[in-house]
Amino acid sequence: MRLKRRNRIEELSEGFAAVAASEMAGEGGSQPEITDDLFTPAKFDVTAGERTGYSNYSYWGSTFRLFLQNKTAVFLLCFLCTLLLFTFIQPYLPNQLDPNKIYINPATGIQYRNVPPNKEFWFGTNSIGQDLWSRIWTGTRTSLFIGLCVALVTNIVGITVGAIWGYARKWDKLFTELYNLFDNIPYTVLRMLITFILRPSLSTMIFVMCLTGWIRTAKYIRNQILIYRDREYNLASRCLGTAGTRIITRNILPQLISVIMLQTALCIPDAIGSEVFLTYIGLGLPVSMPSLGNLINEGRLVMLVPAQRYQLFFPVLMVSAITISFYVLGNAFADAADPRNHRR
C-alpha cells in the first residue's frame, strides 16, 4: 500500500516536471539563459558583520518634505501668510481711507454713494459712501480673528474633554449620555437662539461658535483615543506606572496630529461660513464693525443692480479665497502628517 502511494507521488511529480519543462521550452526563446558568469561572489568582510543599520526617519522631516512636494499647498500657504500680513499692515499704508467714515463729495455736498471702483476708491464705495477697499481689509481682519479664536478655543476645549472622555473609563458613560442629550438640539438653531438671547456682538459670535463647536471635536477625539488607548504599547506603559496624562500627551496625541490639524484648518472656513449665515439672518455684527459676513450682506442688498454688483463680488472673492485656501491646506497638511503616507 505504502509503496504504491509513493509510486503515485513520484508519478505525479514527474508529471509536473514534464509540464514545467515543456513550459520552459515554450518560453525559453525569449528569456536569457542564466549562467554562472552573471554572478560575482562577494568577498568575506569582517566589518560587515559589525555594521548596524538605522533609519534616519524623522516624523516632522517627512511631514514637511511631503508637504513641500505639494506645490498647490505651498502656494496657498504663502498666499494666506501674505494675506494675513497684509490685513495688519494695510491701515498703515499711505493713502488708506477710514473704513467707517462716510465720504462726502466736496463739490456737491452729497455722499459718494455706490461709486464704482476708481482711483480714489479702489473697490468703490457702498450705499452710504464708505470706502469698500478699507472695509474689506478690516472685515477680513475681523473674520479671520473670529475664525482663529474659534479654532483655538474649540481645539483646546475639545481635545481636553475628548481626551478625558476617551481615556477615563468611568467618565465615558456620563459624557456619552450628555453628548447624546446636547447633540439633539440642532446646532444652527442653538447658535441662533444663544445669539438671540445674548444680543449680537463680536464676543457673542465667538462664544456661540465655540459653544457648539467643541462638542463635535471632543466626540471625534474621544473616538480616536479609544482606538489607541488599549494598544499593547500603552498597556505596557500603564503597567510601568506611567501617568494617564503622560500616556495621552506622549503616546496618543502625537498619533492624532494629522486629524487635529485638519480639524483646526476646517474650523476657520466653518466659522466664516456661520458668520456669514448669522449676519444673513440678522444676528450678525453691527455695520460699524465690518466683517466679511456683513459686507456680503450689504452686497446682497444691491445685487439686483448689475452696475453695483462689485459690492458683492469683492467680499465674496475674499471669502472664497480664504475658505478654499484653508480647506485645501488643511487636507494637504493632514495627508502629509499622516505617517501612513511616509513610506517611501
Place this chain on the structure above:
Amino acid sequence: MARYVLGRLGRAMITLAIVLSIVFMLMRLLPVETYFGGRSDTMTDAVKEQILRSLGLLDPMHKQLLNFWKSLLKGDLGKSIVYRKGVSNVEIIVPKAAVSFKFGIASLAISLVVGLSLGVLMAVYKGKHIDKLGNAYVVLINALPAAVYYLFIQLYLTTLFGLPMLYNQYNPATWILPTISMSLGGIASNAMWMRRYMVDQLNQDYIRLALAKGLSSRQVAFRHILRNAFIPMSQSLPTSILFTISGSLYVESLYSIPGLGGLLITAIQRQDNTLVQAMVLLYSAMSVLGMLLGDLTMVLVDPRIKLVKEGDTR
C-alpha cells in the same frame, strides 16, 4: 429584539423630556423686553405686567415648566405673539412644514441618487478626469459658505434660464432652482462618502473573493459594495427624512418660499418668542426621533449588530 426596541424607546422618551425642558429653560433666559414686540417704550408698566402675566412669565420657574408640560401633552405649543398675533403656533407651523417637506424630499432624493452615483463613478474612475472634477466640486461646496453659492445660483441661473427670481406656487419652473440649490451640499457629502467607502472596500478580502469567483465588477459593485454601503447610511436616513420638513433656512428665505426655514428666520427677526420656542422644540423632538428611528433601522438592516451588551473587549 422586542426588549431592545422597548429599552431604546424608553431612553428616547427620557432624552426627549430632558431636551425639551432644556430648550424651554433656555428660552426663559430671553430678556423680557423681547415680549413686547418692539413697542416697549410706548407701553405703561401696567400693560407690560399684564402681557407678561398673560403669558405666564411671572410665575415661578417650576410652575412655568409644569404648565409648559401640561399644555405640551395636550398638543398645544402656545400662541404666536407677533407674527400672526393670537393664532396658535401649531396652526402656523403645519402648512409651512408641508411646503418645506415637498422641497426637502425632492432635494433629498436628488442628493441621494446623484451623490451616490457620482461617488461610484469617482471611485471607478479613480485618478481620472471625472474623479478630479468631482473632487473639485466637493472641495468647492465644502469650503465655500453656502450663502455664497446660493446667492450666485439665484443671481445668474435665473437670468440665464429666464426664470423668475422668487418662488411662485403656481409656476413649477420656479421650483427647480431652489430644489437643486438645496441638494448641492448633500450631493457633495454623499459623493465624497461613497467614493471613500468604495475605494476602501475594493481592497477587502470579500471583494477579492467575489472577483476571483468570476463575478463581473458590475455585479460586485451593486450586489456587494452598494448593499453594504447602505448600512451606515440607514442610520442617518430617518433623520434626513424627518428634517426635510424643517426646510433650508437660506434657500427658503432667498426665494421667499413659505416654508419652515424662512419662518424661523422671520420669527427670530421679529422676536416672536413663542413661535421660536415652538419651532426649536419641534426641531429637537425630530432630532431625538430621528436618532431613535436610525438606531432601529440599523438593527433591521444589519444582521451583524449584536443587541446583547458586551463587556469591554480587553
